Amino acid sequence: MSSSAAPNRRAIVPRFSHRLHDYVHGINSLAAALAAKQNLGEPILDLTVSNPTLAGFDYPETEIRAALGGRGGLEYHPSARGLPQAREAICGYYAERGERVSPDDLLLTSSTSEAYSFLIKLLCDPGDSVCAPAPSYPLLEYLADLECCELTTYPLRRQGSQDGGANTARWAVDFAALERALTATTRAIILINPNNPTGNLLTQDEVEQCMGLARDRGIAVIVDEVFADYCLGGAAYYPAHSDQALVFRLNGFSKVLALPQVKLGWIHVSGEPGLKARALDLLEIIADTFLSVNTPVQASCAALLELRDGVQKQIRARLHRNLLRITELTEGRDELTLLRPEAGWYAVIQLHTVEPEDTVVVTLLRDAGVYIHPGQFFGFEGGCHLVVSLLTPEQDFAEGCARVVQYAAHRML
Ligand SMILES: Cc1ncc(COP(=O)(O)O)c(C=O)c1O
Known part of the structure; x- marks a missing residue:
């Protein structure tokens, strides 16, 4: 009798990764x-x-189509860090915001979410953790789980008075709680600036304190800046970069151009020069494994940014x-x-x-x-x-x- 015809034998089925088991509900x-x-x-x-x-x-449809349909998208020149002209164009975006950024410190991804996954691959072994604010963007938990990494949290708390006309209340990082949340397995502090959904901007003091904490503990800082172009008045946005702590800033077209379907994100790296160079080299290996950023969007990056x-x-x-x-x-x-x-x-x-x-x-x-x-x-x-x-x-x-x-x-x- 062939084994497939054996009676009462339990079928052996392929099993699925445990990293997804929490989501099957x-x-x-x-x-x-x-x-x-x-x-x-x-x-x-x-x-x-x-x-x-x-x-x-009302999107400038003709211009978007013309930009994405250019000849530059027809030839493939694989580049793990991203095509130089696209990285130059992103430097132009920062320059208009008053910041000097080098194309050598940028690496392109297909989205900010992918940038997070690259950074967790870069920084974490299975079982390590990254520490993010709460409340914040729910996808972070999935991103961490998919990389077999743990997401721990530090609280943002309302401070100040909410009464009457002088509403001075704001969300602030609870630094005592953040310090307690950092453990031997923590590999990065995540800052979301401005945060989703609380909409708070981090003060210069908060950003610098986080970078100091990261430097002292030998861990990295990941700063998600996807909403940086959407300040609602009053408070100023303080960009994070450091020549000591290792800092990764994330942004992309899904919010800068409000074109999530175009799929372009990026990571800007700063830090102590040797550490920064090593991080960029290793990120390049990760990016080279996937080469996930499509050529038409890279070729049209400058033209698209003009439309923002x-x-x-x-x-x-x-x-x-x-x-x-x-x-x-x-x-x-x-x-x-x-x-x-x-x-x-x-x-x-x-x-x-x-x-x-x-x-x-x-x-x-x-x-x-x-x-x-x-x-x-x-x-x-x-x-x-x-x-x-x-x-x-x-x-x-x-x-x-x-x-x-x-x-x-x-x-x-
Ligand atoms: C704070 C934050 N970061 C990242 C993302 C994801 O951006 P992307 O579409 O580039 O993956 C979002 C999407 O809403 C977001 O709110």
């Missing part, structure tokens, strides 16, 4: 409520919009108008507080309720037709936080936020 209650609403064909006011290409902005002002202006105008609207709607209310962002595409509303956050978001969706992300998706601990996207088209934003305010007022009665 059922659908959460918010996703289930969203699916139910969509199945019924009921209208939804979506306050989670994060894809700028579907948010009603027009799109950024539209986005900033919408961010400002939506922020103004949500400020008007929430001002002077006891039942909720707007945790005002200094930059970025998001704002956070804190509801002063004992109702669990997941109940609030599901009820808002089911009864008020407002789809909104709960703070727990971003690592807020305790309380009820709702994250709204300031990128949302203005009418939907105003109506959606008004319904959130009504909901909160009604619950307080």
Whole structure:
């Protein structure tokens, strides 16, 4: 009898990597409520919009097509660090921001997410860790898990007064907690400046203190600057670079040009010269293994960067108008507080309720037709936080936020 015909033999199936096992779980209650609403064909006011290409902005279509369709994209000249002309163009972007950056210190990736994965490969062995702020961008946990690395966190805390007209409250790094969070396995401190979704800008003092801490502990700093072009007034953005600590700054077209589909990101490296050169050489080996950045985008990098002002202006105008609207709607209310962002595409509303956050978001969706992300998706601990996207088209934003305010007022009665 052939083995395939043997009775009662258990099939031997291939197994999958354990790094994914935490993600194989059922659908959460918010996703289930969203699916139910969509199945019924009921209208939804979506306050989670994060894809700028579907948010009603007017892109210079002809110029984008012309840039990407140039002859430069037709020949392949593999370059692990990225084509020199593309790196030069990115230096031009920094120069316009008032910073001098050398193309030799840049390495291109296909996205900022890929830049994170390259840096974890560079810095971590399996079981090592990187330490990121909480609350922050949820993808970091997946990125770390996929590299068999642990994501630990340090808290950002609200400091200052939130009362009355003189609202001086801001999110600040809790340095005592950060120091406690750094262990023998920590290989990097991650800074997200401006942060998503809290929208706080790090002060010069915070950036320098983090770099000092990293230098003293012999670990690297990764600074995610994808929202740096979207400051909302007031606070200034402080760029991080060092000639001592090893610092990796990340950015890319998904926010600089609001073109996530074009797929270009980059890493800028600074630090003690010998260390910096070694890091760049090793990163080059990682990048050379994949050569993931497509040629058309590299060949068109300069032309595309030229187009960023027009799109950024539209986005900033919408961010400002939506922020103004949500400020008007929430001002002077006891039942909720707007945790005002200094930059970025998001704002956070804190509801002063004992109702669990997941109940609030599901009820808002089911009864008020407002789809909104709960703070727990971003690592807020305790309380009820709702994250709204300031990128949302203005009418939907105003109506959606008004319904959130009504909901909160009604619950307080
Ligand atoms: C803080 C932050 N970093 C990185 C990314 C990912 O950028 P990319 O599309 O270049 O991978 C995002 C996307 O929203 C983000 O919010």
